[in-house]
Each structure stands twice: as C-alpha cells, then as structure tokens.
Amino acid sequence: MDVQKILSAVACVLVFTACSKKxxxxxxxxxxxxxxxxxxxxxxxxxxxxxxxxxxxxxxxxxxxxxxxxxxxxxxxxxxxxxxxxxxIQIESTKEYASSSVSDTWGLSMIKANSAYTQGVYGQGIKVAVVDAYVDVTHPQLAGRIAVNTGEIPNNGIDDDKNGIVDDYYGASFVSVPSSTTTPSPHGSHVAGIIAADSNFGPVSGVAPRAQIIPAQFIANDGGGSLGDAILALQYAASRGAKIINASWGGAPCVASLKNAFQVLESQGILVVVAAGNDARDIDVYPEFPASFDLSNQITVAASSVSDFMTSWSNSGFEFVHVAAPGEHILSTIPGNSSTYMDGTSMAAPFVSGTAALLWSYKPNATAKQIKAAIEQSVDVTSGHEFKVKTRGRINIQKALQVLGQLVP
Ligand SMILES: [Ca+2]
Ligand SMILES: [Ca+2]
Structure with a gap:
C-alpha cells in the first residue's frame, strides 16, 4: 500500500471518530x-x-x-x-354490539378461508403475538390456542427461564400506566379470537384455528398505554418466537423509538400486521403510526364491509395502506366465556394475521417478505369495488396459497 493510501485511510478514521463523538x-x-x-x-x-x-x-x-x-x-x-x-398513548375505541343480522362467518367466506382447511392448512406450528390489551387465556375457545412458555413454571413467583419476566407462562403484561377501570378490556381477546379461536368450544371460528397466540399486553383496561410499554411488548413477542405480530392500535404522533423498534423486528424477519385506524382519513396525507411506517415486513390493513366496499370509517391510503380485510359485524371472543360483535380496523388486521399464519404453515420456509408478497399479489380487485389501498383489493386466501406456492416452490 502506498503512502498516499495510508494517509487517506488515517484521515477517514480521524474524521469518523470526530463525527461519532457522543x-x-x-x-x-x-x-x-x-x-x-x-x-x-x-x-x-x-x-x-x-x-x-x-x-x-x-x-x-x-x-x-x-x-x-x-x-x-x-x-x-x-x-x-x-x-x-x-x-x-390512547387506543381508539371500537364499536361493540350484541347481535348482528349477517352470518357469523361472513368474513371467512369472503376471503375463502375454507380453501386452506381442505388442504390441511390450519396455521399449525405458527406463533402469532397479540400485542394489545388483556387476552383471556381461560376462554374455552382460546385456552388451547395459547403458546405456553415451557421454560416457565406458572404462579410460583419465580422467573424460572430467567428472561426477566416472572411467571410469563402464557404471556406477559407490560402495562405501567394506571387504568380508570378494572373491568377487562374486550379488545385483546376479540383480536386473538379472530386469529385462532377454536370452533370446537363455542360460536367463534378463527382464521387460523391451529395457530398459537402469544399474549403481550401493554394496553390498560381503559384503553390507555405508553409507547415504552408497547416497545417492551413488541420486543417480548419477538423473544418468544412470534413469526407474526398483530398491532391493532395506533395514533401515536411521537414515534422515533417505535419506528426503531419496528426496524428491529424487520431485521429479525418478523411480519407485523397493523390496523390502518378508524378515522376515515387518508394516512398517506395525515400519517398515523405505526400504520404509516411502510416497512418491508409490514402490512397495513383497511376494513372492508359485508357488501365488499370500504367501510365509511376506515382509514385509507394508496401508498401506506396495503390491503383491505373484513372489519364489520365481526363475531369473536371476549372475557368471561362470551363473544360479541365488533367493528374496526382492529378486527380487519387479525384477519390478515390469521391469513399470514395459514400461509406460513403451508410454506414454513417462506420469508416475511414472501408472505407479504403472496397476500398483496392475490387480493380480489372487483370492478366498482376498488379499495383506496395500494393493491386496490381485499385479501383472498385461496389465491394467496397459489401465489405463495409459486414464490416458494
Ligand atoms: Ca420468565
Ligand atoms: Ca415462574
């Protein structure tokens, strides 16, 4: 190496050192x-x-x-x-009601979930984290669907697997903000049931009925939470082996750390499914986070209606919202061995999380980007029903399985 090259190398190191001083x-x-x-x-x-x-x-x-x-x-x-x-941060409220005039499984029919089950594809072996409010792990339709942490002995007050969290046998709670109510929020259990509820034990049918749920709570019973608690819950979900993280929340305008946390998940090959939000606004223009992050491992979901149009309240965006999925008159599990109907993009996102679990159990070697590509490339785009989302369409499991079969032979 000649002297000139050595000198320029030394200069670079000196400059770099000066620039990186913290x-x-x-x-x-x-x-x-x-x-x-x-x-x-x-x-x-x-x-x-x-x-x-x-x-x-x-x-x-x-x-x-x-x-x-x-x-x-x-x-x-x-x-x-x-x-x-x-x-x-404050989670958006979701409309809840006790009865509905439409079929309890209209959403599953619309996205052709049955095409997976007839091929023996049920989401088996795939862990989906519900980073959300409380999940009732004793609900009969959820109890068998929780991914237990086998290194942990429950209820002995000891962190047996030394992961920093005591008694996280089913999952963990990171809630640190006070709540104005002790009544459990139904939100997390409803989301979990849409993904994986076992129809052998009640009226709810999950999209991926043999996937396993990792409950990671950061939302308090009154819908309040903090950004730091959300990040800890995301990090915990990854440490427990989640392939998919469902994030049916958003709105935080202050997001530097949250984006960094999502980028860590991206580097770990974890698929993150995010609700677009329920404010009837274009999140390309008026961003909502994490919905508008637009990372390579992220699918942001708008809510479609029973008649297969965009719901009047769903957020949209031709750039940052990727697909639509059923999001109204959705029957799912709530605490106390019960079920109810809810509307929201919070319900649409877990339809996509369940779909991703089906796809991943069909092709376990697929990457997060391939799962995302299969979901995006297989949407139904019906003339007159184009959704204001990047793909213009609503998810279709039958076609997604075919596309993934081509992407991952
Ligand atoms: Ca532990
Ligand atoms: Ca323990």
Missing part, C-alpha cells in the same frame, strides 16, 4: 420526533425509553431529564444509542 445531549434528543409540539404534551417526564447499542430497549425511571442524563446516561454513554421520553 454526548448525553446527542443521544437524548426529541429533534427527530415527527410532531414535536404534540409529543411534548404527551411526554411522561419521569420515564425514559432507552435503546442500547445492541438494539435492545429498556424503560427506565428518573426524576427529570437533566438528572437522568447525568446519573444514567453519562456513566454508560458508549452503550446507549438513543433515549427519549416515554409517552402516553
């Missing part, structure tokens, strides 16, 4: 927040989301930002990539 102010910054004013209003100023240089996240407590920089960040600055305030 400080507590450079790692703890809200300048990347997409909506700074709204973000500051929601900040929990005594809780901090810390992303470490190895990519992992923790949520830490402190008295205020300045003392947290001094006492927590500076002593371990080289190990810390990024810090931001934790923030409150």
């Amino acid at each position: 400080s507590s102010n450079s790692v703890f910054s809200d300048s990347t927040a997409l909506d700074s004013a709204a973000c500051m209003g929601q900040a929990i100023k005594s809780k901090f989301i810390v992303q470490w240089e190895d990519g992992r996240f923790t949520v830490e407590s402190g008295t205020d930002a300045e003392s947290f920089k001094k006492e927590f960040i500076e002593p371990q600055l080289e190990s810390i990539r990024r810090v931001e305030f934790d923030r409150r």
